[in-house]
Amino acid sequence: MIATASDTGTFVPRVELGAWVESAIDWMTDTFDPVFDAVKTFFESIYDGLEWVLSTPPFFVVALVLAALAFWVKGWKLGVGTLLGFCLVAGMNQWDNAMESLALVILASAVALLLGIPLGIWAARNAHVSRVVRPVLDFMQTMPAFVYLIPTVVIFLTGPVPGIIATVIFAIAPGVRFTELGIRQVDAEVVEAGRAFGSTDRRILRQIQIPLAMPTIMAGINQVIMLALSMVVISGMVGAGGLGNDVVAALQRVDVALGFEAGLAVVILAIFLDRVTAALADRAPVAKALRATR
Amino acid sequence: MTADTSTTPTPDQPAGVAPAVSVRGVYKVFGPKPAEAVRRLRAGASRDEVKNLGTAAVIDASFDVAPGEIFVVMGLSGSGKSTLIRMLNGLWTPSAGDVVLGDANLATVDGKRLRELRRTRVSMVFQHFALLPHRSVLDNAAYPLEIQGIGKAERQRRASEALDMVGLGGWAESLPSQLSGGMRQRVGLARALAADTDVLLMDEAFSALDPLIRSEMQEQLLELQAKLGKTIIFITHDLNEAMHLGDRIAVMRDGRIVQIGTAEQILSDPANDYVEKFVADVDRSRVLTAASVMQRPRVTLSIGSGPRLAAREMRDADVTSAYVVDRTRVLKGLVHAEAAVPAVREGVEKLEGLVDPDVVAVHQDTPLAELFAPAAGTSVPLAVVDDGGRLVGIVPRVTLLEAMAPADNGDGSDDAEVADGTAPDGAAVETTAPTEGAPA
Ligand SMILES: Nc1ncnc2c1ncn2[C@@H]1O[C@H](COP(=O)(O)OP(=O)(O)OP(=O)(O)O)[C@@H](O)[C@H]1O
Ligand SMILES: [Mg+2]
Numbered sequence: 190m191i192a193t194a195s196d197t198g199t200f201v202p203r204v205e206l207g208a209w210v211e212s213a214i215d216w217m218t219d220t221f222d223p224v225f226d227a228v229k230t231f232f233e234s235i236y237d238g239l240e241w242v243l244s245t246p247p248f249f250v251v252a253l254v255l256a257a258l259a260f261w262v263k264g265w266k267l268g269v270g271t272l273l274g275f276c277l278v279a280g281m282n283q284w285d286n287a288m289e290s291l292a293l294v295i296l297a298s299a300v301a302l303l304l305g306i307p308l309g310i311w312a313a314r315n316a317h318v319s320r321v322v323r324p325v326l327d328f329m330q331t332m333p334a335f336v337y338l339i340p341t342v343v344i345f346l347t348g349p350v351p352g353i354i355a356t357v358i359f360a361i362a363p364g365v366r367f368t369e370l371g372i373r374q375v376d377a378e379v380v381e382a383g384r385a386f387g388s389t390d391r392r393i394l395r396q397i398q399i400p401l402a403m404p405t406i407m408a409g410i411n412q413v414i415m416l417a418l419s420m421v422v423i424s425g426m427v428g429a430g431g432l433g434n435d436v437v438a439a440l441q442r443v444d445v446a447l448g449f450e451a452g453l454a455v456v457i458l459a460i461f462l463d464r465v466t467a468a469l470a471d472r473a474p475v476a477k478a479l480r481a482t483r
Numbered sequence: 484m485t486a487d488t489s490t491t492p493t494p495d496q497p498a499g500v501a502p503a504v505s506v507r508g509v510y511k512v513f514g515p516k517p518a519e520a521v522r523r524l525r526a527g528a529s530r531d532e533v534k535n536l537g538t539a540a541v542i543d544a545s546f547d548v549a550p551g552e553i554f555v556v557m558g559l560s561g562s563g564k565s566t567l568i569r570m571l572n573g574l575w576t577p578s579a580g581d582v583v584l585g586d587a588n589l590a591t592v593d594g595k596r597l598r599e600l601r602r603t604r605v606s607m608v609f610q611h612f613a614l615l616p617h618r619s620v621l622d623n624a625a626y627p628l629e630i631q632g633i634g635k636a637e638r639q640r641r642a643s644e645a646l647d648m649v650g651l652g653g654w655a656e657s658l659p660s661q662l663s664g665g666m667r668q669r670v671g672l673a674r675a676l677a678a679d680t681d682v683l684l685m686d687e688a689f690s691a692l693d694p695l696i697r698s699e700m701q702e703q704l705l706e707l708q709a710k711l712g713k714t715i716i717f718i719t720h721d722l723n724e725a726m727h728l729g730d731r732i733a734v735m736r737d738g739r740i741v742q743i744g745t746a747e748q749i750l751s752d753p754a755n756d757y758v759e760k761f762v763a764d765v766d767r768s769r770v771l772t773a774a775s776v777m778q779r780p781r782v783t784l785s786i787g788s789g790p791r792l793a794a795r796e797m798r799d800a801d802v803t804s805a806y807v808v809d810r811t812r813v814l815k816g817l818v819h820a821e822a823a824v825p826a827v828r829e830g831v832e833k834l835e836g837l838v839d840p841d842v843v844a845v846h847q848d849t850p851l852a853e854l855f856a857p858a859a860g861t862s863v864p865l866a867v868v869d870d871g872g873r874l875v876g877i878v879p880r881v882t883l884l885e886a887m888a889p890a891d892n893g894d895g896s897d898d899a900e901v902a903d904g905t906a907p908d909g910a911a912v913e914t915t916a917p918t919e920g921a922p923a
Pocket of ligand 1: 562
C-alpha cells in the first residue's frame with residue numbers, strides 16, 4: 190500500500206477500481222457466456238438482415254427510396270438533396286460502407302429507443318426511478334465514448350455487435366431524458382382532465398401524455414440517432430464495419446483523401462438522418478395542432 | 484337589521500332533500516406527516532403551528548350541497564379552494580374526513596368504482612380549459628363519452644348537442660388552438676355537459692377570461708343551470724362572480740371555511756372582520772335585494788278597521804302614514820294621518836274610502852340598484868311585497884342609503900391586520916366556529 194502510494198507522490202493509497210471493473214467483466218464473461226452468445230447471435234442476424242436489405246439492391250434504387258422518404262416527410266428540396274447526397278456517396282466509392290453504417294445506426298437507435306423510451310416513461314411516473322436513473326445517465330454520457338468499446342469487445346469479441354452495444358449505451362441517454370422531460374412537461378391540468386372524466390392511468394398515458402409529449406420525445410429520438418451515428422464511426426476502431434473502418438484506416442495511414450471522402454459520407458448521412466427525424470417531429474399531431482392558428 | 488329571512492334558504496339545511504354532495508370534517512395536509520398534522524389541528528393547533536408537518540391546505544371543511552344548487556367557494560389565492568374541489572371527485576384523497584357523492588363515500592370506494600363515479604356522477608371544468616390540443620373541438624367534447632365506452636356515432640351526436648348548447652355548433656371540426664379563450668372554455672363546458680353528470684365542478688372556470696366574455700359566460704351558465712338543473716360547485720376568487728352565481732357561498736381563508744351563506748347573508752351579516760373586509764368592495768346594489776334591507780312596518784292597518792283605530796295607531800307609532808292590507812295581508816294601499824284624523828271627526832265608519840290605492844310597491848327580490856328610482860318618486864317608505872302581492876316589509880329611504888355603504892363597525896387596528904393578512908389564525912377560527920360547526 191505505502192509503496193503504491195509513493196508512485197503517485199501522494200499519500201492516497203492506490204485505489205484499484207480499474208482492476209476491479211476488469212475482474213467484474215471477466216467474471217461476467219465467464220458466467221454469462223451463453224447469454225452473451227445468444228445476444229450476439231440475435232443482434233448479428235438482425236444486422237445482417239438490415240445490411241442485406243440496404244446493400245443488395247443497386248445503389249440508385251436505395252437512394253431513390255431514401256429520397257422518396259425525405260420527400261414524403263419534408264418536401265421536394267430535402268428529397269432532391271437526399272438523392273444528390275447519396276449519389277455523391279456512391280461516387281466516392283463509400284456506398285457499401287454508408288449502408289453498413291446506416292444499418293448499424295438504425296439497429297442501435299432502435300434498441301436504444303426501445304429501452305430508453307419506456308425507461309423515460311417509468312422515470313416520469315415514479316420519482317424513485319427518476320432519482321436512480323438520472324445519475325446513471327450522467328455517468329454514461331460523460332464517460333469518453335470509446336471506453337465502452339473495451340468491455341464490449343472483451344465480451345463480444347469482434348464484428349458489429351460490440352459496436353452496436355457500445356452505441357446503445359452511449360446513445361440511450363437523450364431517449365430517456367427527453368421522454369421523461371416531455372411527459373413531466375405535459376400540462377398537469379390536461380392530465381387531471383383525463384382523470385376527472387374517469388380515464389385509467391394507462392389510457393391517459395396513451396391518449397394524453399404521450400401525444401402531448403411527442404414533440405419533445407421526437408427531439409430525443411433525433412438526438413439518439415445523431416449520437417448513434419457518431420458512435421458508429423468511433424466503433425470503426427474495433428472493426429464494427431461501415432464508414433468508421435475507413436475513417437480509422439485513413440487516420441492510421443494518414444490518408445487525407447480517404448479520410449475526407451469517408452468523413453463527407455458521414456456528414457451526408459448525418460444531415461439526412463437529422464432532417465428526416467426533425468421533419469417527423471414536426472408531423473406529430475400535437476406539433477401540427479399547435480401551429481394551427483385562428 | 485330586521486331583515487325577513489324566511490324567504491331565503493337557510494344556509495346549512497337545504498330543504499329536506501338528500502344532498503348531492505356532502506363534505507364532513509375534511510382535512511387535506513400536503514407533506515410528510517398528514518395524520519399527525521390533522522391530529523394537532525383537531526386539538527386546536529393553528530395552520531402555522533403544523534407547518535413543519537406539512538401544508539394544511541384544507542382544514543375541517545363541512546358542508547352539504549343540495550341537488551340543483553350553485554354552491555360557490557370563494558377565497559384568496561392559496562386559501563385551499565382548488566384542493567377542496569379536487570377532493571370532491573377524488574383527484575386528491577382527504578387526509579381525514581368524508582366526501583359523499585350521492586350515496587357513495589369516496590373514502591371507501593376502490594379505484595375502479597371511483598373512475599366509474601367520475602364517468603357518471605361528477606365532471607369538471609378547468610381554469611385553463613385543459614383541452615386536448617391535437618383533437619378537434621368535437622372530439623374534445625366527446626372525450627368523456629369515449630372514456631365511458633360509448634360508440635363513435637352516438638358520442639359524436641351527444642357531443643354536438645352539447646356544443647350546440649354552448650353556442651359552438653359550427654366549430655366542431657376546428658382545433659382548440661383556432662378558438663379564442665372564451666370559446667375554448669365553452670368547449671370545456673360542453674365537454675362537462677356531454678358527460679351528462681349531475682354534479683359539475685368548476686375551478687375558476689371563468690378566471691382566465693376577460694371581463695366581458697366572463698359575464699357572458701356567467702349568464703350562459705345560469706341559463707344552462709336553469710334548463711338542466713345541475714348541481715354546480717363553482718370556485719372563484721372574484722366576489723362579484725360569487726355573489727352573482729352562487730345560491731350559497733362558502734368563504735375560505737387559510738384552509739378554513741369561515742362562513743357559509745347566501746350572498747345577502749354574507750354581505751349583510753359577515754361572520755368576521757375577514758369576510759367583512761372581503762366583501763367591502765362588492766357592488767352591493769346588485770347583490771342585496773329589497774328583502775334583505777326591508778324593515779317590519781311599525782304600523783299595518785287592516786282594511787276592515789275604522790279611522791279611529793288607524794289614527795290612534797299612527798299617533799302611537801309616531802308615523803304619518805301606514806300601509807293597509809286585507810285579511811290575507813295583500814297590500815291595498817296607503818292611509819295618511821291627514822286623511823284619517825278629519826275622518827274620525829266626521830264620523831266615517833270605514834277606512835276603505837280613505838285608502839290611497841296608488842302606492843309604489845316593489846317585489847322582495849328586486850335588487851337595491853332598482854329601488855332608487857321608485858324611492859325617489861315617493862315621500863313614504865317603499866312597500867315590499869311577495870309573489871302574492873302580500874306586504875312583507877317596507878324600505879325607508881334612509882335604510883336604502885345605509886345599505887349601500889358596507890357595515891363599518893370594526894376598529895381601525897383590526898382592519899389593518901386583515902388587510903395585510905397578518906391577523907392571527909385564532910381570530911378567524913374563533914369567530915367562525917358557530918358557522919362551520921352547524922352541519923345539516
Ligand atoms: N400538490 C401540492 N403539494 C403541496 N402543497 C400544495 C399542493 N397543492 C396545493 N398546495 C398548497 O395548498 C395551499 C392551497 O392551495 P390551493 O391550490 O388549494 O389554493 P387555491 O385557493 O386554489 O389558490 P388559487 O386561487 O391560487 O388557485 C397552498 O398553500 C398551496 O401551496
Ligand atoms: Mg386554485
